[in-house]
Each structure stands twice: as C-alpha cells, then as structure tokens.
Amino acid sequence: MQPITANTEIRHLRSRDRCHLSKILDAGDRWKDLAAIITKPDGEQGLLLTASNIRLLEQQKYIPNGSPTQALLDYWGTKGRKRPVIKDLIDYLIRSELYHAADYIAVNVLNGEAINKCGDGSLNGDNMLQSKLVNGASHFSLVNATTLSSDSLSNLNDDILPQKKSIKQTLFTPTAPNLSTLSIEDNSVCDDVSNILAAYSEIKRYSFSLISQSTKNFAEISVKDGGFKIGEGAFGSVYMSSLPSGEILAVKKLKNDFRNQFLNELKILTKFRHENLLPLLGIACEGTVLCLVYEFMVNGSLLDRIACVDDSSPIAWKNRMNITVKVCDGVCHLHSFDEKPYIHRDIKSANILLDKHLNPKVGDFGLARVGSQAENDITRTSAKTTNIIGTSVYMAPEAFRGDVSVKLDTFSFGVVMLELLTGLSPYDSDRDEPDLLSFVEERILGEFDENEITAEHLQPFIDPKAGQFDIELAFKYFKLSRLATEQRKKNRPTMVQLKELLKNLI
Template sequence: KSSTDDHNNNDGDDIVKVSEQNWTDLPGYRSRATMARPTAPNESLMSFTTIDCDHVISNQNNKDSADSLIRFSYQNLRNATNNFSSKNLTDGGTKLGEGSFGEVFRCATALLNPFRINDVKFVAVKRFKQLPVENSDNSNGRDEFLAELNIMYHFRHPNLVKLYGYSDDGPNLCIVTEYLENGSLHNYLFDRQPNRRPLSFAERVRIVTDIADAIVYLHTYSNLGMDKPFVHRDIKSANILLDEQIRARLGDLGLVRQGSNSNMETTIVTQTVKGTSVYMAPEAFRGDVSVKVDTFSFGVVLLELLTGMAAFDPNREESDMVSYIDEMIGDEFDQTNDRNNNLIESIEQTYQRWNNPIKIVQILDHKCHDWNQQLAAKLMILAKCCIEQRKRNRPTMIEVFHFF
C-alpha cells in the first residue's frame, strides 16, 4: 500500500511534466499547421480536455467533447478489473491478453462512471509493465505509454480502436479503450470454441476491407508532401479486434512510427527492430521502415483468413505462412520483373492465366462453406503480391484498398 501511495503522491505530477515537455518530440505529434486530414483532431494532447473521475478540468481552448479524455484513478481501475485478475476471461477472470509492454483486462464500467463512456458495459484496460526504480530514462514503459496515448488521441478512424482515457496515478500506467466483444481475429480463427461459428466469406472480405481502410488512413494521415507517412509496424491477427457485428478495428498502436512513402524515397532506418517476426517483411529485419512493411504484414493476415491457418504453426511442414504459400503456388506466381501494371489489371491477368479450381479449393479454409471461388482466387493473388520479397514489387495499401 505504501508503494502505491508513493506513486499517488509523486508520479501524477511527473507524468504531466514529461508529456508537456516532450510531446512535440513524439512520433505522432502534429501542429495545427501540418494537420492534413479533417477526420483527425487538430490539437496536440497538451491542449486536450481531461475529465477527472472526481471533477472536470475544463479547457477554454477546446470546446469539442470528442477531444476529451477521462483520467481514471488507478484504484478505480483495479477495483473494476477484480484487482487486475491474472485469470483469463474464459476462466472467470478479467484478463484478455498480454504483450511485450503490458497486459489487457476487461473492465466493468458499472464500477467506474458509466455516464462518462456512453453507457457501454465494458472497456478494455491496457496496464503497462511497471518500470524498475533504477530505470531512470523511462526507455520502455513510459515512452511506450506516451507514444501509444499520443497516437490514439490524434488518429480517429472507425476501424481504429477508440481511446477513452488513461491512468497515471498508480504503480502502473494504463490506457483505457473500447472493448470489442469478439476479441482478436487470431483468437476467433484459431482458438477452437464449440459455440463459435466459422467466419463467412463475406465477413472475411469485410474484415480485410476494414483493416485496409485503417492502414490507408495511417499511411495518408499527412499528405502535404512534407511529412512522412505513419507505419503501424505490427499488423497481425492478434492486433485486429472484432466487435459484435464482426467489424474489425486495428489496435496496438504503440509501435506506429514515421517511415518512407515507397521504395522510391530515401529509406528511413531504425536501429530498433520491432514487430512480430512471422508477419515482418524481409527488409524490416534490417530496420528499413516504409509503408511497404505494412503491405507485407497485411498480406500475411489476408492469407490467414483465406487458408484458416495460423501465420506460424510448428506442426506444419512449412511452419511460416509465406513459405507454405510459396510451396503451394509459388512457382505459378513468381514475378521476375517489377510490377508496372495497374494492380487490379495485374490480378485479373494473373487470374486468367492461372485459374486452378482444384488448387484453390485445396488452399481455402474448409470450415467456410460459402466461398466465392473466383473472388477468393483473386484475393489469393492479391495476398501473393503483398508478400513479394522485394518491396518495390509490392503494391501500396492505397492500391490494395482500391481493389475492394
């Protein structure tokens, strides 16, 4: 208890100072002059309205309640998550998952203040891992917290996970977001539950369309020609969440960074390679960050939806998805030259040349019984274009989205 009290007395002020001093240095910061898309708020987080659980801190410069965040007390979040229960939700606890920077819990809003969150029954709480006392440079948890909070505050899109607020007065920093009833796409596809029906073909197409839309939003957030696009860097089925209507949201924005527009630009190189290896483009391992990194990862997710197979399966002869697809149809799709055609025309030409119903049926997820084989085959060709080894041969996500 004394440790928590110390945090309550000291760390609340500290984190406000850190955010105020360093906000313009964070990757997602945009001044009013460089805001390019009207769908994103045009204020920095320094000028947002904070709604405290006990009282409202008003902001005369910000009249839009949609740009307000709730500052939750850590104790309140702890009570509403059953003391951040270590049991999984399926075992009667509140834990939804765990990542490299923290854990995620389902939180009952009835134990918070339901009038602040549009009467939703649950929210999700991401609790960041506690930093060691000796870690004075805040190189992991606090920087990650600030980066993700900043990105989520600035980027507003129907297919990005919605941000409600944060907590900074306890031993762990927390971000509070919307709760998606059907969990992650990865769990929906690969965690066998007897009462869960398989995704239909239409739902699979809608999911990839939703995610493509969200990625294009990130990549084109600032299109004045002066700023670099934002690259998600960790697109995978575990970071795609499904709501009650099986509409998809892209989450886990903590790794979003600015990168280069395409293979024609000077490459932006980072010394810190982050992401999930089985979804990562070859150049990403060298720290080469461009929008084509997200194209590759999207292609792997699309293949998971088409095949019903996980991106990595140690029991499969070709354990990673890219190797599996190369083994199945690689010889028929390998491109020896740069792709100069319009993507849709290129896919159509490849389909006319390759159309192989037996191979298509062999690859498609047998749990789905309403495949449109022609469209599924074209989606497979699209996925193969996305996972090209050379990034210059991959389409941009704008081109991909136009396919749908």
C-alpha cells in the same frame, strides 16, 4: 576450468552467464537488435541471419524453457572457421545499444568495469572497454584480449586507453529517431508522468481505483477461467473492466519499462480517428502505473475468430472480404491522413479486434512511427531505424535491415489476407512449414511458377469454415495477397494502391 577471457569463444560461455544474458535480451525482444547486425564469419560479406532464420529463432519463446537468445548464441557460436569470441559479442552489443547486456559481460564475465555510457551517447574514455573508429566505422576492441581486471589498467598504453581529458568518441549514431525515445512533442521523455499527461488534458481520466477493483487488482486469472485478464503482449496485459456505471472496458496496463509505448499510443490515437482504428476512450494512472482504456471488443481478435477459439462461430467468406477492405481502410488512414505517413509496424490478426457486428478495429500502436515522406510520394517513403521490432512471421525482409516504409504494413497485411483465405495460423510448429508464407510457397505453389497456378490448384487450401465462396474471386484475392507479400519492396504496392485493387476486385 580455463579462465574466461575476451578471446574465449562465445560457445564456451558459462551456463549461468548465458542464462542471465538471455533474460536481459529476451525481454522485449531485444535480441532482435543484436541478430539484425551480426555479419557473416571469416570476412564474408553480408548479414549472418536471414529473415527466415530470425522467424525460427523467435519461435523459441513459445517453447517451454525456450530462449531466442540462447538459440542465437548456439547458432552464431558455431559459425565460421574462426569462431566468434566474447569481444565480438560485446562489440555487437554496444553497436546495438544494448548496454545493459554489454555491462553484464564486461563486469560479471570478464571481471572488468561497466560500459560507462555518457548522456551524449558516447563512451567514457576511462573505460577499459574502448570504442575506436577504424576507417570511419565503429569498432570495439578489448585490450590485449586478456582477462580484464582493475590491475590491468595500469599496464595500458596511452594510445590504447586515453586519459580522462581525452575526447569521447561516439560509438554509434542512429540514422533515424529511436522509437524507444519517442515522446509527445520533442522526442524527449519527461521525467514526471503528471507533466506528460498535462499535454493531454482533453483525454478522459478513469478512476484507477475503480478499474483496479473491477479487475481484482489486475489479477493474473484469464477470462476463460473466471477472471478478467484478456491477454498479454510485449508491452503489457489487457483486462476486462466492468464499472458500476455498466460500462465495459478493455484496459491495457503497461509494463514499467514501456512508458514510451504508452506515449506513442496516446499520441497516435488522439490524433487519428477512424471507424477501423481502435478508439482510445481514456487513461487511468496511479503513480508510475499507466493504463490505456479502450472500447471492449466483444468478438475478440481476428486471430482467435479465424481459429474458432472457445467454439466461436466461423467467419463467413462475405465477412472476411468486409474485414479485409475495412482493415485496409484503417491502415490507409494512418498512412495518408497526415503530411507524413504513420507506419504501424505490427499489423497482425492478433492486433485486429472485432466488434459485435464483426467490424474490424486495428489496435496496438505502441510500435508505430512517423515515416519520412508524404504517402502520395510513393518514391520516397523510407527511413532507417536501429530498432528491429515487430512480429517476425509478419515482417517484410527489409524490416530486418532496419528499412522502415509504408510497405512494411503492406507485407504484414498480405499475411493477414492469407490467414483469412486459408484459415491457417500464421505460425504452427506442427506443420512441416511452420510459418504461413513458407506453407504457401511449398504447398500451394509447390513446383509451379507463380504465373502457372490456377484457381483449381488453390481450391483445396481455402478455409472450408468460410462457407460458400466464388472460386474465381478467391483466386484473385490470393493473387493480391501474393502481391502484398512480394519479397522485393519495389514490387510491392503501398496500402493506398492495394486499396484500389481491392475495390476493383469486389
């Protein structure tokens, strides 16, 4: 077998190395950060992957033994006349700040040294994998493109490998705060959890011991199977907890690596109170185990209720309109209550919970971040981020470029509107057009121009489970959902603007 070198094509990575790299990047959807910056091959301008490509890659995680990272490597590794090689992979990993993955390739694949990242975000000059700034852009080069070993260090020229006293070069500087470092007040995460919680002394502390007992020590048995686990997301699992007092709670137990999401939800939910935002009742912590405690929503998620999971009753058309308006109200509150808007970034039917009266509560604020400008100045609501996060079938095209604005939430909300209208899942691998937006484009619009479609064309696609409906009202609702999911951000309304349009509709 040929030795693996820096110039070995990515597609020739050993199977065990691909598997290990996939475990690193699949966790927390870190592969998206890599996918979002890969450029087209052979010097062609632009990014390799479109929003549709990334949506398709994401679906690999729902397939048995599927891996978005493996699929990404397969797709990227066969593109271009000059195929991407391992040094290209490390270059992109470092530019994406995926240092753990870059370390694995450098040490375990190339037998080199780890990427020595310093506290200031720079790379140590002693490292054999050097960062050089070429024409003002970050560029990463592997010396001589040979198999790296400790013996090769002595042969490197000073201009390639600076001495230890050389100035460290910053590889990548984000243009906006990185969500993963977001904290309570000053964007620096405290090491001591107790110090963090001290800033929120007014928050109710629930007994961790009682909650642990009531969930059988957070047993992995679903409610459907007689256990207490309601579901699981990227940041943690949610359990139903019945306390001796008779109080029924929903408890989100955060994964160990997601303390920052805990802080983010704590920060937002103690600041924003609205009838259509899921209220935070308190917290429960023991050591480094962190739990957020919410009101239990007896009707579960909007996603499940639209699908009538567990034979639940269908949602009537009137209630669907009510849910639409109230979710819009809740998101508008996030966008307009403070001087700067808070952008949810993960609006989806699975994150909209329903109480006993089918009143919606928007939850899961782990990805939310502050926008750059007050909502009432709609010409300046954008910022940039280096983290590409969210659920791809709900993500606006600009989200994959790291462009963050209140209009990201508008786009996601428009997809939810289409779910409510059609009763269809946002993604179904059994459909010819798996994601809902593609289904709308191909099946509902078909060969018609956007302005040519009529209410009669739409009628067969309206969810029959919703009961009686006004076809003209449904058609106007559809047109609003299309406006909300406009591909070009400048043509898409803000949620505040959409709220006014909904009022006029109803």
